[in-house]
Structure formats: C-alpha cells, structure tokens
C-alpha cells in the first residue's frame with residue numbers, strides 16, 4: 122500500500138494547526154519538504170519535548186514524505202535557542218536535509234514565515250505552500266506519519282499543559298479525553314477559579330468548560346486565574362470589542378506596522394479594518410479587503426495596539442462577513458518583503474512580558490506515563506473538510522484503533538478511530554462517546 126493510503130487510513134491530519142488531512146500532502150509532487158518544529162505560542166513546549174524524545178520517529182516520517190513527494194531537499198525548522206532539540210534531530214539528518222535555525226520570535230512557526238526563512242520563497246496571497254513547490258508539516262504530524270507507515274492510526278495526542286497547574290508537563294492522551302481529566306493528570310490547578318486557553322493564548326480559544334475534549338489538533342492547554350489580564354481581555358462580549366474599537370482607535374497604525382503578514386508583503390492592514398469599523402454601526406457587517414489575508418496570529422490585538430483594542434477580532438469579523446457575502450479580495454500588488462521586517466520582529470520573551478505570563482514561563486517536561494481514561498467523547502470533525510460520518514451504533518463494542526467515523530467518498534477529510542476499547546454510549550451528529 123502506498124504511503125498516502127496508509128496516512129489516509131490512519132486518519133493523520135496536521136497536528137499543529139487547522140487539521141489539514143496529511144494524505145493530500147503525501148500524494149503531491151514538490152521540490153521541498155519542510156518540518157515545522159518552530160513552536161512559538163507562549164508557554165507551549167510540546168514540539169520541543171517530542172523532538173527531544175522521539176527524533177527517530179519524526180525523521181522517519183520526514184524521510185518517508187520526502188520520498189513520497191519526490192522532493193529534492195528537506196528543511197527542518199527549529200529555534201536556535203533549542204540546542205538540545207537541534208542536537209537530537211541534527212545528528213539523524215541525512216544529506217538531503219538542512220537545518221533551518223530560527224530566531225525566538227512570534228510567529229516564527231507560521232507557515233508563510235517558515236517557508237520564506239527556509240527557501241526564500243513567498244507563498245502567493247491566499248495560497249498554500251504547494252503553490253510554490255513546498256509542503257510543510259508539524260513535527261507531530263511527521264511522528265504520526267511514521268506510525269501510519271506501520272498501520273498505527275491516530276488515537277492519541279501529544280499535548281502540553283501549562284500555566285496555573287501544579288505540574289506543567291507534556292504527555293500523550295487519548296483523543297477525546299476531557300479537559301477535566303487532563304488537568305487532574307497535570308496535578309490539578311493552583312487556583313479555584315480559572316479559564317483555559319485551548320491551543321494557546323495567541324491563537325487558541327478560551328473556555329470554562331471542563332467537558333471539552335482533546336482533539337487531533339489540540340496542542341497546548343494553558344490555565345490562567347480568572348482575574349488574569351488575558352482572561353479579562355478575551356472574556357468580553359464580542360460587541361464590546363467592536364464598540365470600544367470604534368470609539369478609541371486613533372489610527373496610529375501600530376497594528377499594521379507590527380503585522381507579520383504585512384511585513385512579509387501581503388496587503389493586510391488592520392488599522393484600515395478598524396477605520397471601517399468606525400464607519401459602521403456596532404454589530405453590523407464590516408467589509409474591508411485589508412482583512413482578507415490576515416492569519417489571525419493575534420499580534421495586533423495582544424502586542425501592538427497601545428490602547429488594548431481588538432484589531433484581530435475586527436479582521437476576523439470582516440473576513441467572516443465578506444465570506445458570507447461572497448466577496449473575495451485578490452491581491453494584485455507584487456508580494457515584496459518590507460525592508461524593515463527584521464527590525465520589527467517580536468521576541469517571544471518580550472511578548473510573554475506584555476501578556477503578563479512571565480510567572481508561568483517554565484519548562485513542561487515530558488511525562489512518559491500515559492493518562493488512561495474510562496471514557497472519551499470523540500468529535501467527528503477534527504480536521505479541515507467534511508465531517509466524518511459515524512459507522513458504529515450505540516451499544517456496539519469497539520476496540521482501540523478501530524475506525525468509527527469515515528470520510529464521505531471523494532470528500533476532503535480524515536477517518537476517525539476509537540481511542541480506547543469499550544462500548545459506544547452515544548452517537549450524535551457531532552461526536553461518538555465511548556466508555557471502557
């Protein structure tokens with residue numbers, strides 16, 4: 122069986138981002154394959170720990186992908202400061218692959234940034250790395266590809282739990298494990314009242330629901346006290362973000378001047394989106410083409426704006442509403458890197474200070490003990506594309522690794538497997554619950 126089929130059967134999706142089905146990348150023909158070990162979200166160290174403890178598996182997945190795509194070269198992106206990971210990975214690299222050492226900036230793990238740093242190529246506006254002969258995979262995706270080659274499906278996720286927990290750590294959990302179980306495994310929380318950023322404080326979402334579950338794309342789980350600056354900022358009603366922005370934005374344009382996509386040469390100008398917001402009634406549609414190419418990195422809202430406004434959220438709103446209205450912006454201007462780009466990069470330690478996270482900036486070492494759980498709730502949509510369809514019924518017995526959700530024929534998506542052995546307790550349009 123070819124690699125792409127094995128990856129499809131194993132349900133491998135991008136573990137570090139939106140969950141792009143990995144078999145699509147494996148069946149492409151490209152010039153360069155890139156491994157993304159940059160990991161730039163504050164407090165998250167799980168890719169670092171994975172590279173330290175599983176370099177052979179990661180490089181096996183990497184080499185398999187280089188072979189299947191007929192790539193002429195590989196680039197492995199790691200932050201220069203992570204010397205132990207560089208040493209673990211570096212000594213296993215073959216002659217076809219070069220290390221790309223990255224600075225400690227946010228967002229150095231962004232695909233557009235990494236491709237440019239490694240190859241000097243710029244992804245076309247609204248394009249993907251494939252458009253310029255590249256595929257990029259997060260290091261955990263490569264680990265999963267190595268397992269898929271051995272017909273082992275994705276049933277577990279490597280996560281980092283940090284912030285106000287007693288034992289910050291990185292460890293494997295079964296897909297579908299509740300946040301409640303995860304936090305207990307990390308020694309419990311240091312505070313009684315808290316919020317949880319799932320996926321990181323910059324690009325993740327805030328939840329207070331301990332029944333939320335770990336999916337194939339969950340990377341970091343950051344617990345912060347309820348009165349922390351970031352929880353207060355994020356936990357405002359959406360209307361407030363936009364109402365405050367309308368009244369207080371003075372068009373200083375710092376949000377644009379620090380925007381990593383703008384600095385790479387894309388037409389993203391959040392201050393202009395804020396201007397449109399100012400000309401609109403709160404709650405009504407915001408259309409501004411300068412939002413279209415925003416990657417929602419959050420730097421404008423959480424770092425650049427001196428008035429603590431919400432330009433990223435204004436861009437999100439504009440993107441959503443333009444999409445709903447069928448309006449699409451195509452950048453005509455040549456993509457040209459801003460001459461001051463290097464001088465405007467945001468060092469991660471500085472971002473951590475700005476976010477008032479310095480007290481939580483500690484290691485999250487690998488815990489090889491696996492968290493075993495008695496029940497899981499496995500979402501059918503953990504990837505880009507169409508939701509998988511359940512192929513098991515309530516009351517059925519399933520074994521760990523068995524396919525329980527399939528992608529409709531010919532659609533983009535990924536198979537879903539049971540992460541524990543047990544009985545199916547419930548099947549809904551969104552998920553399958555299993556108890557051991």
Ligand code: SF4
Nearest residue numbers: 380415416418419421
């Ligand atoms: S979130 Fe802000 S800084 Fe990030 S890409 Fe979008 S506009 Fe630029």
Ligand code: SF4
Nearest residue numbers: 370372373374376426
């Ligand atoms: S940085 Fe803040 S105040 Fe300045 S233009 Fe952007 S949103 Fe407005």
